[in-house]
Amino acid sequence: MGKIELTKVRKSFGDVHVIPSIDLTINDGEFVVFVGPSGCGKSTLLRLIAGLEDTTSGTIEIDGKDATALPPAKRGLAMVFQSYALYPHMTVRKNIAFPLKMAGMDQAEQDKRVERAAKVLNLASYLDRRPGQLSGGQRQRVAIGRAIVREPAAFLFDEPLSNLDAALRVGMRQEISELHQSLKTTMIYVTHDQVEAMTMADKIVVLHAGRIEQVGAPLELYNNPRNKFVAGFIGSPKMNFIEGAEAAKHKAHTIGVRPEHITVGDGPWEGVVGLSEHLGSDSFLKVAVEGIGTLTVRAPGEVGAHHGDRIRLAPAGKIHRFDESGNAL
Amino acid sequence: MATQSSRFAARLMVAPSVTVLFIWMIIPLAMAIYYSFRLYRLISPDRTGWVGFRNYSWFVNSPEFWLAISNTLLLVGGVLIITIVLGTLIALLIDQPVWGQGPLRILVISPFFVMPPVAASIWENLFMHPQNGMLASLALGLGMKPILFMENYPMASVIFIVSWEWLPFATLILLTALQSLSSEQLEAAEMDGASAFSRFRYIILPHMTRAITVVILIQTIFLLGIFGEIFTTTQGGPGSASTTLPYMIFKQAIAAKDIGRAAAGGIIAVILANIVAYFLMRGIGRNLDA
Numbered sequence: 001m002g003k004i005e006l007t008k009v010r011k012s013f014g015d016v017h018v019i020p021s022i023d024l025t026i027n028d029g030e031f032v033v034f035v036g037p038s039g040c041g042k043s044t045l046l047r048l049i050a051g052l053e054d055t056t057s058g059t060i061e062i063d064g065k066d067a068t069a070l071p072p073a074k075r076g077l078a079m080v081f082q083s084y085a086l087y088p089h090m091t092v093r094k095n096i097a098f099p100l101k102m103a104g105m106d107q108a109e110q111d112k113r114v115e116r117a118a119k120v121l122n123l124a125s126y127l128d129r130r131p132g133q134l135s136g137g138q139r140q141r142v143a144i145g146r147a148i149v150r151e152p153a154a155f156l157f158d159e160p161l162s163n164l165d166a167a168l169r170v171g172m173r174q175e176i177s178e179l180h181q182s183l184k185t186t187m188i189y190v191t192h193d194q195v196e197a198m199t200m201a202d203k204i205v206v207l208h209a210g211r212i213e214q215v216g217a218p219l220e221l222y223n224n225p226r227n228k229f230v231a232g233f234i235g236s237p238k239m240n241f242i243e244g245a246e247a248a249k250h251k252a253h254t255i256g257v258r259p260e261h262i263t264v265g266d267g268p269w270e271g272v273v274g275l276s277e278h279l280g281s282d283s284f285l286k287v288a289v290e291g292i293g294t295l296t297v298r299a300p301g302e303v304g305a306h307h308g309d310r311i312r313l314a315p316a317g318k319i320h321r322f323d324e325s326g327n328a329l
Numbered sequence: 330m331a332t333q334s335s336r337f338a339a340r341l342m343v344a345p346s347v348t349v350l351f352i353w354m355i356i357p358l359a360m361a362i363y364y365s366f367r368l369y370r371l372i373s374p375d376r377t378g379w380v381g382f383r384n385y386s387w388f389v390n391s392p393e394f395w396l397a398i399s400n401t402l403l404l405v406g407g408v409l410i411i412t413i414v415l416g417t418l419i420a421l422l423i424d425q426p427v428w429g430q431g432p433l434r435i436l437v438i439s440p441f442f443v444m445p446p447v448a449a450s451i452w453e454n455l456f457m458h459p460q461n462g463m464l465a466s467l468a469l470g471l472g473m474k475p476i477l478f479m480e481n482y483p484m485a486s487v488i489f490i491v492s493w494e495w496l497p498f499a500t501l502i503l504l505t506a507l508q509s510l511s512s513e514q515l516e517a518a519e520m521d522g523a524s525a526f527s528r529f530r531y532i533i534l535p536h537m538t539r540a541i542t543v544v545i546l547i548q549t550i551f552l553l554g555i556f557g558e559i560f561t562t563t564q565g566g567p568g569s570a571s572t573t574l575p576y577m578i579f580k581q582a583i584a585a586k587d588i589g590r591a592a593a594g595g596i597i598a599v600i601l602a603n604i605v606a607y608f609l610m611r612g613i614g615r616n617l618d619a
Binding site for chain 1: 511513514516517518519520521522523524527531532535536538
């Protein structure tokens with residue numbers, strides 16, 4: 001019902017090649033997250049799938065049918081925009097019913113579907129308000145409601161949570177995940193936030209400068225990043241990269257150690273604590289180690305190291321090895 | 330502007346301009362009301378005195394009066410319809426990215442820079458004139474008789490000329506409204522399966538209602554007082570076929586030199602403008618609320 005296949009898809013704006021060439025298969029029912037820094041082409045890729053941009057070359061197949069030249073409405077996809085793109089002069093009810101009205105559905109069926117969507121999204125008591133009278137989270141729900149009533153082959157989300165505050169973002173993240181569990185529809189989700197990617201995705205697509213760096217399950221990317229970019233992008237705080245003599249000991253140009261894979265106490269590395277952030281559950285320490293550089297360390301909350309303390313560190317856990325061009329060894 | 334003293338200071342600061350504006354408005358109005366009840370003819374200035382409502386009753390009972398009222402409303406309504414419909418279409422057109430967009434937009438708004446009597450003269454003499462006009466030679470070239478615009482269709486001709494002048498204003502306001510519409514809304518509607526017409530009907534037009542309201546209100550104010558175009562073209566004729574209320578007042582004041590009757594006509598025009606304003610604000614005023 002919602003298998004999407006991209007073959008050699010390219011997109012250029014004049015001389016700027018936003019997407020050089022991409023091959024990607026998204027299976028039916030999958031929750032796929034496109035993640036990458038801003039300007040990596042992830043939103044453009046989503047808009048290509050939606051049909052809001054024309055591909056320069058290559059083909060997009062939806063459910064085995066060539067959809068490259070189809071207009072957006074004919075692709076059977078629904079999209080949730082970053083700005084929500086609600087229709088400000090219509091009530092919530094009319095907003096949600098709009099795609100049904102455009103499809104020429106009869107009024108009774110429209111009402112039924114709107115009521116059902118409103119119940120799922122806890123919007124039942126807001127149906128007669130206008131978007132301007134709603135909070136950010138509620139607007140987001142209306143936008144999702146407008147998408148689900150059509151029962152599309154796949155949902156496209158374009159950074160839907162970036163306008164919400166941190167607490168609401170966590171809540172909406174869970175709601176979208178639950179929605180995916182209950183609908184079992186293909187979802188493609190674009191974000192620059194790797195936490196969203198890790199928590200929601202079945203499959204993460206890491207994009208960088210219009211290229212796919214790696215595709216895989218969240219933990220696979222975390223455990224076996226294919227190159228330095230993926231290693232640095234996935235995981236928070238960022239992986240520490242060490243070059244020079246220390247890396248040579250492991251027969252690599254660069255080695256990567258995650259902050260959570262360094263223990264405080266006894267060990268081969270000695271350094272001075274710079275910044276320390278005590279979150280209660282964890283303490284993040286920036287430690288200036290002689291001959292290596294500044295390392296970020298994720299220590300247990302009870303470690304009471306402060307600015308200026310001398311501590312010893314030991315790598316404990318996987319050490320990632322990379323060659324000169326940044327590929328994993 | 331929260332404390333009592335700052336609010337007082339603010340009132341103090343605006344007081345002079347409010348006072349001047351009030352005097353500016355009330356003196357002419359008071360004088361018009363005063364003269365409208367007086368016998369005051371420039372031909373016989375020695376005969377003066379109070380005449381009660383005689384000036385008003387003459388004006389209302391004049392055979393031209395109801396024609397003038399309906400012509401005034403016809404002019405306002407006709408020009409509004411033409412400018413808003415065409416203005417919306419032109420705005421949609423020049424909002425598209427085309428080569429030479431800047432010069433094109435200047436061309437579109439340029440009629441607004443032509444003075445009303447000049448515009449009217451150009452249209453009357455160079456286009457609509459039955460002997461010298463371009464439309465006449467076009468008609469002759471096609472083997473038809475030239476249309477006598479000012480003789481047979483005086484009101485339609487005046488409405489056309491005034492519309493030509495006001496179209497750029499409407500287009501400009503509507504274009505800015507169009508440009509403030511977020512493209513994501515249109516894309517969302519496209520994803521929702523709305524055709525180009527549906528997008529116009531359900532997304533673009535509702536977005537433009539406030540701008541359309543502004544155009545209607547501003548144009549109505551100016552169109553109620555249209556005079557120069559009629560004066561330069563039809564002179565209110567043939568007969569009084571294209572006489573509007575302002576033109577009728579002009580004829581009383583300048584041709585008949587009866588200041589009393591003209592003043593009465595002026596007060597009637599003020600009342601008419603207020604009636605129109607009342608219905609406009611009741612009908613579309615709520616569009617201005619955010």
